[in-house]
Amino acid sequence: MLFRDAFKTSTRSLAHGKMRSVLTMLGIVIGIASVIILMSIGQSAQDLILNQVQGIGSNLIFIIPGGSGSGRFSAPAAAQGIVITSLVERDADAFRREPSVSAAVPEVRGQAEAVYGNNDVKVTYDGTTEQYFGVRNLPVGRGYTFTKNDVDSGAHVAVIGPGLATTLFGNLDPIGKSIRLDQVTFRVTGVLEKGGTGAFGIDQDNLVLVPLVVAQRELLGITYFSDIVVEANPAYDISFVESRITFLLRRNHSITDPNKDDFTIRTQQDALAILGNITSILTIFLAAIASISLIVGGIGIMNIMLVAVTERTREIGLRKAVGATNRDILEQFLIESVLLTFVGGMIGIALGALIVALIYFVLSTFFSIGWVFAFPLTAVILALIVSGIAGIAFGIYPARQAARKNPIEALRYE
Amino acid sequence: MIEVRDLQKAYHDEGGSTNALRGVNFSIDKGEFVSIMGPSGSGKSTLLHILSFLDRPTGGSYRFQGRGIDEMSDLELAHVRNKDMGFVFQAFNLLSRLTVYENVEIPLLYADGAPAQRRARIEEAVRSVGLEEKIHMEAGKLSGGQKQRVAIARALVTDPNVIFADEPTGNLDSQSGLQVMEILDALHKKGRTIILVTHETQTAEFANRIIRIKDGLVESDAPVAAKHMHNAPLK
Numbered sequence: 001m002l003f004r005d006a007f008k009t010s011t012r013s014l015a016h017g018k019m020r021s022v023l024t025m026l027g028i029v030i031g032i033a034s035v036i037i038l039m040s041i042g043q044s045a046q047d048l049i050l051n052q053v054q055g056i057g058s059n060l061i062f063i064i065p066g067g068s069g070s071g072r073f074s075a076p077a078a079a080q081g082i083v084i085t086s087l088v089e090r091d092a093d094a095f096r097r098e099p100s101v102s103a104a105v106p107e108v109r110g111q112a113e114a115v116y117g118n119n120d121v122k123v124t125y126d127g128t129t130e131q132y133f134g135v136r137n138l139p140v141g142r143g144y145t146f147t148k149n150d151v152d153s154g155a156h157v158a159v160i161g162p163g164l165a166t167t168l169f170g171n172l173d174p175i176g177k178s179i180r181l182d183q184v185t186f187r188v189t190g191v192l193e194k195g196g197t198g199a200f201g202i203d204q205d206n207l208v209l210v211p212l213v214v215a216q217r218e219l220l221g222i223t224y225f226s227d228i229v230v231e232a233n234p235a236y237d238i239s240f241v242e243s244r245i246t247f248l249l250r251r252n253h254s255i256t257d258p259n260k261d262d263f264t265i266r267t268q269q270d271a272l273a274i275l276g277n278i279t280s281i282l283t284i285f286l287a288a289i290a291s292i293s294l295i296v297g298g299i300g301i302m303n304i305m306l307v308a309v310t311e312r313t314r315e316i317g318l319r320k321a322v323g324a325t326n327r328d329i330l331e332q333f334l335i336e337s338v339l340l341t342f343v344g345g346m347i348g349i350a351l352g353a354l355i356v357a358l359i360y361f362v363l364s365t366f367f368s369i370g371w372v373f374a375f376p377l378t379a380v381i382l383a384l385i386v387s388g389i390a391g392i393a394f395g396i397y398p399a400r401q402a403a404r405k406n407p408i409e410a411l412r413y414e
Numbered sequence: 415m416i417e418v419r420d421l422q423k424a425y426h427d428e429g430g431s432t433n434a435l436r437g438v439n440f441s442i443d444k445g446e447f448v449s450i451m452g453p454s455g456s457g458k459s460t461l462l463h464i465l466s467f468l469d470r471p472t473g474g475s476y477r478f479q480g481r482g483i484d485e486m487s488d489l490e491l492a493h494v495r496n497k498d499m500g501f502v503f504q505a506f507n508l509l510s511r512l513t514v515y516e517n518v519e520i521p522l523l524y525a526d527g528a529p530a531q532r533r534a535r536i537e538e539a540v541r542s543v544g545l546e547e548k549i550h551m552e553a554g555k556l557s558g559g560q561k562q563r564v565a566i567a568r569a570l571v572t573d574p575n576v577i578f579a580d581e582p583t584g585n586l587d588s589q590s591g592l593q594v595m596e597i598l599d600a601l602h603k604k605g606r607t608i609i610l611v612t613h614e615t616q617t618a619e620f621a622n623r624i625i626r627i628k629d630g631l632v633e634s635d636a637p638v639a640a641k642h643m644h645n646a647p648l649k
Contacts, residue, residue, distance in 0.1 A: 001523055001524055002523075002529065004529070005523045005529070009523065012512070012516075016511050314507060315509055317507070318503075318507040318509075318520070319520065319524070320492070321466075321468060321495065321501050321507075322495065322496060322501060322520055322521040322524065322568070323492050323493065323495045323496020323497070323521055323524040323525065323572075324492065324496075324523075324524045325488075325489055325492045325524070326488075328524055407468050408463055408468050408469060411503065411505075411507060
């Protein structure tokens with residue numbers, strides 16, 4: 001039998017049961033559409049997250065105290081809640097003298113009760129240097145940042161996040177007013193620009209920034225750093241800078257065995273790789289859930305095809321009597337099921353694209369989220385291949401049942 | 415053309431075995447019009463199924479156009495059914511949602527040959543049963559007699575050597591039945607071999623030879639003496 005004839009025969013019989021064909025297809029349409037939507041949302045979310053991380057600055061290197069074992073992505077000791085005191089001013093100084101480093105910003109971090117008048121709120125504060133604002137890309141919206149002089153002299157000044165400003169001061173202008181952090185008084189010199197929650201979960205909106213030494217001595221009572229952020233000199237390759245930092249830290253800390261490093265270096269690339277991995281896994285996970293509906297749709301097709309085979313027993317008998325081979329019959333029913341899933345798949349892709357576009361429109365128009373419209377071509381190709389395979393996988397059993405029918409019994413079938 | 419020697423067919427099931435055919439012998443030449451008669455359960459349907467390659471015997475030999483059924487694969491049988499045999503059934507077995515044209519086309523879908531030549535053959539076959547005006551009508555909307563004529567056109571379209579007709583008048587009134595038999599008779603006169611299974615004597619007598627089957631054996635095999643009773647009612 002010519003494929004053209006087989007195709008025509010199949011489309012004719014599908015067209016005869018239009019309602020049934022459409023309902024059968026619906027399972028595949030929904031399945032494919034949800035795979036498309038979830039893969040596309042996953043892609044968009046990934047783009048969004050990666051863009052935010054990149055927004056921090058791609059030439060930053062984070063030095064965290066404590067080794068992280070051999071794995072590139074394993075958590076450093078400091079992140080596991082262990083207090084490590086190895087990162088000190090001597091290290092920051094060594095970085096500042098290193099030509100491939102353009103800035104080294106130590107940070108100490110703690111939590112305290114922030115009080116103004118009768119208002120108080122629990123906040124996270126960062127003790128740091130004046131370079132923090134430039135390196136971290138956190139500009140001040142109102143007032144001024146503290147200066148090198150403030151940092152060196154241990155001035156009691158603070159820059160606060162815009163959310164905290166509203167919480168503590170309401171409609172008042174916070175500039176020049178004094179707040180207390182754990183009984184230590186600071187004069188507010190500036191308010192950060194509104195930025196929301198930045199990457200790595202730092203709530204910029206409610207942050208308090210104070211000079212490093214004041215935070216170390218008066219708030220925390222420590223001499224070491226929570227971390228050091230290094231801005232690489234753009235003239236140097238970031239991996240070279242990383243190797244220089246490693247060298248300096250090993251020298252300062254007298255480490256000879258690289259396996260016993262008491263620090264962990266994380267670059268933007270590491271962060272991007274980790275986040276990319278996490279979001280990819282999430283996307284795959286979402287697609288896997290969506291594909292369950294595809295399986296359900298496929299079973300629906302198998303079910304309807306089995307019914308069709310039974311209903312058309314006499315037709316099969318007749319076709320065999322006038323010379324159709326088992327293969328001809330198998331082909332006819334397989335083409336029908338593949339047509340159902342393939343057409344269903346295409347409608348599903350179109351529906352998915354429509355919904356993805358709608359989500360993009362709603363998010364960007366009404367929520368002003370920097371949502372990226374992503375419609376991955378791989379998802380489309382995958383969807384078409386999967387729907388075709390589903391047609392064969394779920395159609396082969398009914399088609400075989402049809403092909404195996406004995407023509408004599410089939411012709412007698414009432 | 416058809417040569418049957420000691421043909422046997424046994425069915426096996428849990429209750430034991432049934433011998434539907436127990437050693438049938440006859441031969442049919444090209445151009446003959448043969449009726450196979452017998453009461454129900456005589457084995458005549460089994461015989462027709464084997465003659466028309468829908469089933470295989472369990473013993474004896476059957477040669478069709480010089481080739482033994484045992485030497486042929488299922489694929490070859492399907493090919494011969496398509497090319498050399500035409501089928502007319504009691505229940506018509508038309509696909510009611512397809513048009514007359516599409517129904518007649520079905521055997522050609524499984525034949526070799528260019529699709530371009532189909533149209534002329536289909537139109538010719540439909541014309542020969544006098545339904546050219548209904549060629550694009552859905553088969554389901556035709557009367558019983560018209561349906562059977564479409565079925566005959568479908569059997570003719572591949573220009574087969576033999577037409578097997580299994581109780582072709584069984585579902586028809588006498589008028590339509592007569593019409594169908596006249597078409598078969600005309601086909602025979604043009605040189606086609608026709609093998610008819612029926613239990614109606616008057617229908618059987620359109621043939622020039624009647625083979626009677628009883629209990630899986632040939633009871634009698636004789637020419638029809640006084641042929642043609644066209645003007646007499648069939649029932």
